[in-house]
Amino acid sequence: MAREYWRPSNMLYPVPAVMISCADEEGRSNIMTAAWAGTICSDPVMVSVSIRPERYSHDVIARTGEFVINLTTEDLTFAADFCGVRSGRDVDKFEYLHLTKVPSRKVSAPSIGESPVCLECVVTGIEKLGTHDLFLAKVVQVSVDEQYLDEKGRFALEDAGLVAYVHGSYLSLGRKLGTFGFSVRKNGGKKRRKTASGNADPAGKRGKASSVRAAGHAGRNNKH
Secondary structure (H helix, E strand, O other): OOOOOOOOOOOOOOOEEEEEEEEOOOOOOEEEEOOOEEEEHHHHHEEEEEEEOOOOHHHHHHOEEEEEEEEHHHHHHHHHHHHOOOOOOOOOOHHHHHOOOEEEOOOOOEEEEOOOOEEEEEEEEEEEEOOOOOEEEEEEEEOHHHHHHHHHHHHHHHHEEEEEEEEEEEEEOOOOOOOOOOOHHHHHHHHHHHHHOOOOOOOOOOOOOOOHHHHHHHHHHHOO
């Protein structure tokens, strides 16, 4: 297959569009949106997030050493975009977006009540890379929305309508293609190989598929 070769660029997609909440020493809270965030260690549980030094939240997090990663859903897409383009210097985003400010258990930064998963984080180091500073942090507490717990106590995160960011667009996650390890389970590999050749449909159901426009409408009407 023919390929074009481009200069180095940030083309690692999809990535999560997460909402980072923080609070300064006086208790003034803010929310920023970050796409460059991810898991970096399982024991201890650690994450990273890259933030431009000029972002309002950068200095708040650098001084306090605390923040919360809030996962974004379809209903939160409008809020996530707003928090990524408007500065906390100019607007109280919790108030403007009518988001629920929930006290965290281990950090002073609040969590977002409408988020299905909130990761309370303590900064362990900051690496200055260039345009962005990389914040390394330990996850000290996790809270989840009980509405996604089934009768057996299993957390059905796949039902939350999570959102990914791809090259300038917010996308809802599609149908489930498999579960971890399915390629080596009995009959699992055979089913996947058929799918790869185009002879069979992937297993699983389609996820929620409401558009960003619909999510924006919900945000403007403060229904999330």
